[in-house]
Amino acid sequence: MVEHVLGDPATIGFLPANDAASRPPYPEIRQRGTVMVEVVTAADQQVIIEIGNMPVLVRSESPEFLRMLMDRYSGFVSAEGRADFEIDVDLVPPGQITDEEDVAVRFVHGRWIIERGDLRAEWEAETRRARIVQSANSYSIDTALRILHSLILAREGGLLVHAASAVRNGRAFLFSGVSGAGKTTISRLAPPDTKLLTDEISYVRRDGASYVAYGTPFAGELAEPGENMRAPLAALYLLEKGPANTVAQVSQSEAVRRLLENVLFFANDSELVGLVFESACELARSVPVYRLTFYPDERVWELIA
Amino acid sequence: MSALYIARATQVAARSLDGEMMIMSAKDSTLFTLNPVATLIWQSADGHTPLAQIVEQKVCAEFDVAMDEALEDAEKFVSDLAAHGILLASDAPFGSATATQEGAR
Numbered sequence: 479m480v481e482h483v484l485g486d487p488a489t490i491g492f493l494p495a496n497d498a499a500s501r502p503p504y505p506e507i508r509q510r511g512t513v514m515v516e517v518v519t520a521a522d523q524q525v526i527i528e529i530g531n532m533p534v535l536v537r538s539e540s541p542e543f544l545r546m547l548m549d550r551y552s553g554f555v556s557a558e559g560r561a562d563f564e565i566d567v568d569l570v571p572p573g574q575i576t577d578e579e580d581v582a583v584r585f586v587h588g589r590w591i592i593e594r595g596d597l598r599a600e601w602e603a604e605t606r607r608a609r610i611v612q613s614a615n616s617y618s619i620d621t622a623l624r625i626l627h628s629l630i631l632a633r634e635g636g637l638l639v640h641a642a643s644a645v646r647n648g649r650a651f652l653f654s655g656v657s658g659a660g661k662t663t664i665s666r667l668a669p670p671d672t673k674l675l676t677d678e679i680s681y682v683r684r685d686g687a688s689y690v691a692y693g694t695p696f697a698g699e700l701a702e703p704g705e706n707m708r709a710p711l712a713a714l715y716l717l718e719k720g721p722a723n724t725v726a727q728v729s730q731s732e733a734v735r736r737l738l739e740n741v742l743f744f745a746n747d748s749e750l751v752g753l754v755f756e757s758a759c760e761l762a763r764s765v766p767v768y769r770l771t772f773y774p775d776e777r778v779w780e781l782i783a
Numbered sequence: 784m785s786a787l788y789i790a791r792a793t794q795v796a797a798r799s800l801d802g803e804m805m806i807m808s809a810k811d812s813t814l815f816t817l818n819p820v821a822t823l824i825w826q827s828a829d830g831h832t833p834l835a836q837i838v839e840q841k842v843c844a845e846f847d848v849a850m851d852e853a854l855e856d857a858e859k860f861v862s863d864l865a866a867h868g869i870l871l872a873s874d875a876p877f878g879s880a881t882a883t884q885e886g887a888r
Contacts, residue, residue: 552820670877730800731816738807738814752796755814759798 481698526561528549530627530636530692531708535561536619540569550616551704554695563626565608565619567597572613576780583745584623590745592625601626601667610670624679624688624696625744635684635757636731638742641714643675643691644668650691650709651782652680652771654740655717660772664717667776676704679742682711682761689765713766715782722772725781734758734769789837789861789872790830797825810868820846821860822854828870828875834861 479689481742512715524537525547531554537662576593585591592599597618601608608626611633612618617649628638646669653664659692665677675691678698683690689711693704714737716728737758743751772778791797794809804814804822817825820842827837838854846853864870871877 502835526871637877640835686847731803731805734798734805735814735816751809752794752807755796755809756798760804773786 484548492769498577505623524557524559525551526556526559527554527695528556528559528706529554530683532563532627532630533559534563534565536565536567538567538569540614540678543567543569546614546616547619550620551695551703553703557681563606563608563630565622565626566767567608567619568609568611569614570611572615575611580623581744583620583629583747585745587596588630592622592744594621597622597682597743599625606772613683620696624742627681628742629745629750631681631683632743632745632753632757635753635760636755637737637757637761639682639737640678640740640742641680642677642698643680643693644740645675645691645709646671646726646782647709648709649712650675651712652682652691653713654680654714654725654737656740657782658776659717659718660719662721663714663774664772664778665700667778669776669779672779674700674702674707674709675707676766677702684757685710687764689761700724702712711765713768713782714767716768718769718771720773722773722782723775723778725769727766727768730759730767731766733762754764785810785874786833786835786858788830788832788873788876789828789834790873790877791825791828792868792871795825795869808867808869813839813867815864815867816879820856824860825864825870830871834858857859 503768523539526533526535526542536547559695574595576595576598578593579595581594584592587605590601590603597610597612599608599610599622610619610622624638631637639654641652643650643652646724653661655661665674668674674694675693677700679694679696681692681694690708691711693706694705694706697703703770741754741758743754784836796807796809798805804817806817811849821843824837827841830868834857835854838857839850843850843854860871865872
């Protein structure tokens with residue numbers, strides 16, 4: 479249950495002020511027909527980021543920041559539509575915002591407080607509205623979004639898991655493991671008819687007595703967002719690299735132990751910790767869990783079914 | 784030596800999977816897996832049966848072990864779980880006016 483840093487922080491730089499004489503001419507963006515940039519006007523001070531069938535409206539006064547989000551969450555954004563949650567982003571110059579080195583999440587007087595050195599967020603659970611103070615980068619809001627989703631999922635029996643996931647023949651498979659276990663490797667080895675949901679953070683929701691895996695924009699070494707799609711979860715594989723490709727089903731208790739090692743959960747909240755434990759037990763009871771030892775070649779996918 | 788009474792803490796989540804009892808401390812997110820003897824003690828921790836009686840009537844009845852050895856193991860196990868707030872231990876039955884708790888909270 480440790481937060482992992484994802485991808486490279488994509489920071490909008492605050493450029494040093496130039497002398498007026500050396501400033502380049504102002505480019506007329508709208509006439510540059512070859513530039514593939516979606517223009518966000520002042521009236522569109524929001525984007526909707528929908529992950530796991532949960533649309534979150536993000537509002538900012540900075541068109542540049544919103545453009546960056548549209549790029550970062552490409553495939554998962556829309557300019558309008560319904561939203562289950564709203565986030566107002568207050569942009570401040572880069573610098574330390576709180577004294578927290580690691581992410582700290584706590585519930586105080588009906589609000590979740592999320593703090594790290596580079597961000598401070600308050601989310602009012604009842605109104606489903608949040609405010610984030612951060613500089614203009616996607617790394618901070620990425621963390622806030624993951625935490626927001628993990629808190630919501632905890633109450634719905636879902637989980638965010640350090641796992642690659644992929645869909646083949648209409649069924650989803652999770653490949654869980656710590657850094658270096660092979661999440662990105664097995665994603666790269668996937669057959670051409672496979673749709674990758676993510677190579678880093680998998681999104682699992684309950685669907686009656688079974689589970690559904692969703693694509694996420696949270697990428698690992700592949701540095702590419704997953705497919706924005708969903709499929710019923712058919713199996714969870716616990717990844718281990720080894721001299722040969724082998725697969726063996728593990729006991730439910732072993733599955734829970736290993737799954738909990740890879741669940742993303744941040745809140746120091748006893749009720750939600752209990753719920754996450756229950757969710758891990760339910761998933762291990764409902765979905766077959768295997769230990770997949772693999773030698774990095776594409777034949778490992780012959781074992782996935 | 785006075786009797787030791789044990790009770791399950793409220794801030795824990797417990798599940799039996801494949802016959803193994805798994806317990807999650809919601810306080811510090813620590814996960815415990817109990818072996819069959821520990822599971823028996825956990826399930827018998829009703830707050831008013833002395834630990835020695837649990838060991839004698841449950842553990843020694845079900846497993847081939849001497850009372851002294853089993854009780855020593857049980858006291859160590861209780862001490863470990865009490866330190867993590869999983870079990871409450873007291874020198875009086877829980878719910879009595881004289882109960883002095885060690886462990887959780």
